[in-house]
Amino acid sequence: MKKIFVTIVALSSLAAAAHAGKVAFDFQDPKGVNNVTFKLDAPLESINGSANGIAGTISTDPETLADFSGTLTVETKSMQVPNPIMNGHLHGVAWLDAKKFPQITFEVRKVEDVKREGETAEGKVTGLFTLHGVAKEITVPAQVVYLPGRLKERVPNVEGDLLVIRSEFTIKRSDYGIQPGQSEDKVAEEIKISLAVAGAAPKAKK
Amino acid sequence: MRMTIRAFALVLLLGTLGLWGGLGGTLGWTKTKIPVEKVDAVTGIKYVEWKSGFVPGLEFLALGAGGAVIIFAATLFVRITPK
Numbered sequence: 001m002k003k004i005f006v007t008i009v010a011l012s013s014l015a016a017a018a019h020a021g022k023v024a025f026d027f028q029d030p031k032g033v034n035n036v037t038f039k040l041d042a043p044l045e046s047i048n049g050s051a052n053g054i055a056g057t058i059s060t061d062p063e064t065l066a067d068f069s070g071t072l073t074v075e076t077k078s079m080q081v082p083n084p085i086m087n088g089h090l091h092g093v094a095w096l097d098a099k100k101f102p103q104i105t106f107e108v109r110k111v112e113d114v115k116r117e118g119e120t121a122e123g124k125v126t127g128l129f130t131l132h133g134v135a136k137e138i139t140v141p142a143q144v145v146y147l148p149g150r151l152k153e154r155v156p157n158v159e160g161d162l163l164v165i166r167s168e169f170t171i172k173r174s175d176y177g178i179q180p181g182q183s184e185d186k187v188a189e190e191i192k193i194s195l196a197v198a199g200a201a202p203k204a205k206k
Numbered sequence: 207m208r209m210t211i212r213a214f215a216l217v218l219l220l221g222t223l224g225l226w227g228g229l230g231g232t233l234g235w236t237k238t239k240i241p242v243e244k245v246d247a248v249t250g251i252k253y254v255e256w257k258s259g260f261v262p263g264l265e266f267l268a269l270g271a272g273g274a275v276i277i278f279a280a281t282l283f284v285r286i287t288p289k
Contacts (some may be wrong), residue, residue: 045234
């Protein structure tokens with residue numbers, strides 16, 4: 001009995017140590033600065049749009065910036081393009097079906113090849129990307145910038161840190177069941193995605 | 207009567223071209239939201255703010271010019287007899 005108790009305590013201590021120093025950054029941004037832009041080439045003109053309905057939490061140890069966990073979500077309805085008819089199609093059943101699939105998510109699984117320089121780190125992030133109800137594991141390049149003590153510049157009177165994540169990658173819409181093999185003369189198969197988001201970690205008041 | 211309809215077709219064509227040019231027409235699709243790029247001073251994040259606006263595109267031009275051509279063509283083939 002004593003042996004089991006000691007083992008449990010030891011395992012708990014190990015788990016606690018593994019998570020020690022990890023800080024959770026909240027990516028909900030009421031100012032609408034956090035955004036994802038997307039670009040699809042088309043014969044008439046490329047379709048450029050953006051989305052700012054971003055939420056989620058990413059945890060990392062600011063000391064190392066090497067280990068990350070958490071999920072980022074984008075509200076499908078927040079995706080916008082300049083043409084009103086195209087906007088309707090984008091959210092409609094034939095394309096992203098925003099009612100049925102209200103969120104696009106990226107769940108971080110692992111981070112590799114991290115190179116750190118000061119408060120900036122770059123690496124390859126592997127995660128589960130879910131779009132249009134289809135989940136696929138993808139690996140994307142990402143840059144992370146840790147801004148200690150800068151939260152009060154965004155939210156007055158709130159002490160804390162910021163974490164900025166940037167990433168650019170390309171996906172194929174057919175991989176996610178979005179009109180596979182159809183309308184390729186009007187809407188490109190490849191979608192270039194660019195993510196730029198800042199998460200906030202307020203410091204607990206003493 | 208025929209000349210009046212043809213004059214209307216010409217006005218429609220010129221009006222469409224004038225509006226298209228005057229409103230900063232684009233050779234792409236019509237836009238009712240204009241993206242304005244901004245930069246967040248703290249994080250350096252570039253983001254887009256959407257403003258309401260109207261920039262006529264090729265389909266606006268095609269609709270106006272196409273309508274004018276159809277009206278003009280109609281005067282060539284339809285017999286108009288004044289009462």
